[in-house]
Amino acid sequence: EIEMTQTPLSSAVTLGQPASISCRSSQSLVHSSGHTYLSWLHQRPGQPPRLLIYKVSNRFSGVPDRFSGSGAGTDFTLKISRVEAEDVGIYYCMQATHFPPFTFGQGTKLEIK
Amino acid sequence: QVQLQESGPGLVKPSETLSLTCRVSGDSISNHYWNWIRQPAGKGLEWIGRIYITGRPEYNPSLESRVTMSLDTSKNQFSLNLSFVTAADTAIYYCARNVGDWYLYSFDIWGQGTMVTVSP
Numbered sequence: 610e611i612e613m614t615q616t617p618l619s620s621a622v623t624l625g626q627p628a629s630i631s632c633r634s635s636q637s638l639v640h641s642s643g644h645t646y647l648s649w650l651h652q653r654p655g656q657p658p659r660l661l662i663y664k665v666s667n668r669f670s671g672v673p674d675r676f677s678g679s680g681a682g683t684d685f686t687l688k689i690s691r692v693e694a695e696d697v698g699i700y701y702c703m704q705a706t707h708f709p710p711f712t713f714g715q716g717t718k719l720e721i722k
Numbered sequence: 723q724v725q726l727q728e729s730g731p732g733l734v735k736p737s738e739t740l741s742l743t744c745r746v747s748g749d750s751i752s753n754h755y756w757n758w759i760r761q762p763a764g765k766g767l768e769w770i771g772r773i774y775i776t777g778r779p780e781y782n783p784s785l786e787s788r789v790t791m792s793l794d795t796s797k798n799q800f801s802l803n804l805s806f807v808t809a810a811d812t813a814i815y816y817c818a819r820n821v822g823d824w825y826l827y828s829f830d831i832w833g834q835g836t837m838v839t840v841s842p
Contacts, residue, residue, distance in 0.1 A: 610783070640825070648828040657816055657832035658767065664827060701767060705827040710782040711769040 611635050611707045615714035621722040628689040630717045632702035637682045646705035649687045653698040724748040726817050726833035734840050740804040744817030751798045755820035758802045760813040807840045
């Protein structure tokens with residue numbers, strides 16, 4: 610099973626400032642197809658997760674462009690260019706390359722300073 | 723608008739079977755892969771398994787010996803059975819739809835989740 614490790618586990622950011630979350634996988638997430646199946650999800654308190662980014666850097670439908678994803682192989686990053694109040698919650702990276710199973714990082718809690 | 727709604731008992735006794743149903747509205751259950759994912763309180767996400775209209779369900783190897791999933795096309799819903807539960811199975815259980823192109827890489831629609839507690 611692929612282990613996904615996120616850092617930091619929590620972060621407090623001032624409104625309007627950038628935020629960055631890292632995710633590292635225990636094996637390369639490059640699929641035999643050449644694609645890399647790493648996605649990012651956001652979970653607000655009391656809500657189910659919602660998809661933000663798929664295949665490393667593609668924003669899902671309706672996701673603001675202040676969210677961006679990057680990385681390759683085993684190291685990936687989610688960046689928020691200017692944090693807004695609605696961005697609080699927990700962010701998870703997730704891999705689908707080495708399925709089954711789908712596996713998730715442990716989550717990074719984002720708070721407003 | 724596609725919506726998923728989980729239902730089932732909120733309390734299950736140890737060693738018994740947890741049974742949940744996810745009702746799908748706004749989409750045909752025959753068109754997609756459907757998943758169960760759980761989240762213990764204050765903890766991360768664990769994928770349990772998925773099912774499609776054809777083929778065999780796919781389960782997390784860590785739970786495979788206790789998990790059964792099924793589809794009911796007449797009711798447009800799918801179900802989860804988890805046997806021999808313990809306190810470690812206490813969690814919020816979500817149903818979710820797979821999303822992807824030729825490869826299913828994440829989840830785009832989630833239910834609100836249902837809390838299941840395992841306790842005598």
